[in-house]
Amino acid sequence: MSRIGFAGMTHLGLNSAVASAAKGYTVCCFDEDKDLIVQLADGRPHVVEPDLERLMGEHAGRLQFTAEVSELASCPLVYIAPDVPTDNSGNSDLTQINALIERVDEAIPADIIMVVLSQVPPGFTRDLKLKAGRPLFYQVETLIFGRAVERALQPERFIIGCTDPTSPLPSPFEDYLRTFDCPLLPMRYESAELAKISINCCLVASISVANTLAELCEHLGADWSEIVPALKKDKRIGPHAYLSPGLGIAGGNLERDLNTVISLADRYGTDGNIVRAWTANSGYRKNWVLRLLHQHVFNRMPDPTIAVWGLAYKQNTHSTKNSPSLELIQHLDRYRLSVFDPVVKAAAVQGRKLEEHADALTACSGADVLAIMTPWPQFKNVPPADICRAMKGAVVIDPYRVLSKTACEAEGLTYFTLGSPIGESHADTSE
Amino acid sequence: MLTHQNKEPRNPDRVVMLGGNGFFGKALTKLLKESSMETLPLSSADLDLTADDAVDKLKSTLREDDSLVIFSALTPDRGRGIDTFMANLKMIENLCAYLAEQKPAHVIYFSSDAVYPLGSGPVNETSAAAPADLYGAMHRSRELMLQQTLGDQLCILRPTLVYGADDSHNSYGPNRFRRQAAKEGKIVIGGEGEETRDHIYIDDIAEITKLVLENRSTGMLNVAGGSSTDFGTVARLVAAQFDGNVEVCPTPRKMPATHRSFDITALHRAFPGYVFTPLETGLKKAHEGSL
Known part of the structure; x- marks a missing residue:
């Protein structure tokens, strides 16, 4: 088999399709949105991911974009891969994926293998009503925003939900999966669906631990960045553990899974309160910068830029779903703000006209306070000395430690970051 | 979380205060008068909310365009028993009977942080209100009575510990410390005074209430400064106002220390840029005001 189909050209579908093309498959990429298909056929992705556009160009000959669902009928294996939208609380809207599955099922013969790759709740796959005899699987997606192509090309393992995990996978499906040279873990549908959620719960648990203890560090004179290496050397925790403190959970996927666990726990009468606590902690952390501004800046500077x-x-x-930056901006109505993002335009901030700049340094020119709300790698390249010269004031709030604390303080900047003692070097933030 | 009903802040037509002769009411009246707002502070002598004719008196006193601020309550220094609890509920029962017939333009109910249990982490407006005593239960019951009557047209403010020169109560904290220091030349604290609480100065209560009135805000808000200080430190700060002649006296601890802190993000969101009086400044003002 050298042909494979993907239905739904959202973030998940497009990255997965392009990765398959990069592995040598001819990929039929279907989406009902004709304008989107024209754009993609022209090699212009509508989502931002490192290497995506380059790979689309390199493998354009194997990527066939179409708005005709019938063209999937020539593929022995078809992935259902649209992103499932959520509201701000993490509630999934399954309307679109259900409609897409129904449409694809009607359009392709019953012997073609269908694999659901989208983010669906436990029980979804088994409840699908498809043509009799349709081989149906669920495959866990582990897309990470900003690393989607890398993850699609080099998966750690494939978790496959099946009707009968003891039966061998159909050869077109198994052959395709083997191309990626990683372990295959077949299991029943519900286990696979819950495995995906379990992975995300473990990640959130780690993040919540980091957030909780990093906040204590800020008050105790400890520094979380010194503690993390000790944790990562512990075999029970491991070198890749998510231990960076942050500004709460964002992006939509983790929120969805937490919401699903809470809903299921309520429905079945199991204890989901720890997940509620993670969610509450996330909401609390999201406002770290706002609290810091009130506690350490606004009481000394009445009207800072x-x-x-x-x-x-x-x-x-490009995603701003539950973005801490947008959340912060929403509550700084009365202040003059100047913004810069390498990808997202200021128009993404609804209800607020912002002073937008073409680069980072210009954005902080004349500012009293700099808040680095997204850890874009290019921000690391801005020398603190230049920031110091450009700014009118000297307060730098850098939750993610994009800049060097030592270098900032050497330039006389008053530097705040997550997990580092607050008040250590900034008894006075006035000019 | 508050919702501002006014698109732009503006003065209410008239502010009527039930319990307007108390610690909070006096501070608010003073501030509103300075802002040229029409005020009508009513004490229990003017309008006894527990009386049989309370509803009629409310009808003859209040207007539809009034903003009503409810401070009236028998505080714990007036009794912690069931009779006090029931008298407090009676006041709001009568008030709700009036409000069911005639709704003022805006209603603000002054509740208390006593609706929250101690030791449950940083308190915010989503924290469970699970009062541990009848005083807290009284405020929570009154909140529910008013919410049932007014729906989402109500503003509930839950202040934490408030201090100031005119405070007539003598509960443990800055006010008692100041009086004890002045009278006895010493301040007695429990244990080493390890318990932490959020203490806010009375002027901040008045300022926040004024903002709520100007914005005709509805919903619920904790009124706290977002910074907790242990009683030992508070006692030493109060003692320092007396030129070093006051001794802070620890006592053997009988009960485990409890703590309370607030996450005041909702207040920051409602009133961006509002800056609370720092504790040292507030204690100094309270001291000077009491001389």
Whole structure:
């Protein structure tokens, strides 16, 4: 088999399709949005991911974009891969994916394998009503915004939900998966669906631990960045553990899974309160910068100009879903703000006209305070000395430690970051 | 979380205060008068909310365009028993009977942080209100009575510990410390005074209430400064106002220390840029005001 189909050209579908093309497959990419298909056929992705556009160009000959669902009928294996939208609380809207599955099921013969790759709740796959005899699987997606192509090309493992995990996978499907040279973990549908959620819960648990203890560090004179290496050397925790403190969970996917666990726990009468606590902690952390501004800046400077670097919810993505930056800006109505993001335009901030700049340094020119709300890698390259010269004031709020604390303080900047003692070097933030 | 009903802040037509002769009411009246707002502070002598004719008196006193601020309550120094609890509920029962017939333009109810249990982490407006005593239960019951009557047209403010020169109560904290220092030349604290609380100065209560009135805000808000200080430090700060002649006297601890802190993000969101009086400044003002 050298042909494979993907239905739904959102973030997940497009990155997965392009990765398959890069592995040598001819990929039929279907989406009902004709304008989107024209754009993609022209090699212009509508989502931002490192290497995506380059790979689309390199493998354009194997990527066939179409708005005709019938063209999927020539593929022995078809992935259903649209992103499932959520509201701000993490509630999934399954309307679109259900409609897409129904449409694809009607359009392709019953012997073609269908694999659901989208973010669906436990029980979804088994409940699907498809043509009799349709081989149906669920495959866990582990897309990470900003690393989607890398993750799609080099998955750690494939988790496959099946009707019968003891039966061998159909050869077209198994052959395709083996191309990626990683372990295959077949299991029942519900286990696979819950495995995806379990992975995200473990990540959130780690992040919540980091956030909780990093906040204590800020008050105790400890520095979380000194503690993290000790944790990562512990085999039970590991070198890749998510231990960076942050400004709460964002992006939509983790929020969705936490919301699903809470809903299921309520429905089945199990204890989901720890997940509620993670969610509450996330909401609390999201306002770290706002609290800090009130506690350490506004009481000394009544009307500061604030430069904001970054609008996206994380680096290397265009997404602003639950972005801490947008959340902060929403509550700084009365202050003059100047912003810069390498990808997201200021128009993404609804209800507020912002002073937008073409680069980071210009954005902080004349500002009293700089808040680095998204850890874009290019921000690391801005020398603190230049920041110091450009700014009118000297307060730098850098939650993610994009800049060097030592270098900033050497330039006389008053530097705040997550997990580092507050008040250590900034008894006076006045000019 | 508050919702501002006015698109732009503006003065209310008239502010009527029930319990307007108390610690909070006097401070608010003073501030509103300075802002040329029409005020009508009513004490229990003017309008006894527990009386049989309370509803009629409310009808003859209040106007539809009034903003009503409810301070009236029998505080714990007036009794902690069931009779006090029931008298407090009676006041709001009568008030709700009036409000069911005639709703003022805006209603603000002064509740208390006593609706929250101690030791449950940083308190915010989503924290569970699970009062541990009848005083807290009284405020929570009154909140529910008013919410049932007014729906989402109500503003509930839950202040934490408030201090100031005119405070007539003598509960443990800055006010008692100041009086004890002046009278006895010493301040007695429990244990080493390890318990932490958020203390706010009375002028901040008045200022926040004024903002709520100007914006005709509805919803619920904790009124706290967002910074907790242990009683030992507070006692030493109060003692320092007396030219070093006051001794802070620890006592053997009988109960485990409890703590309370607030996450005041909702207040920051409602009133961006509002800066609370720093504790040292507030204690100094309270001291000077009491001389």
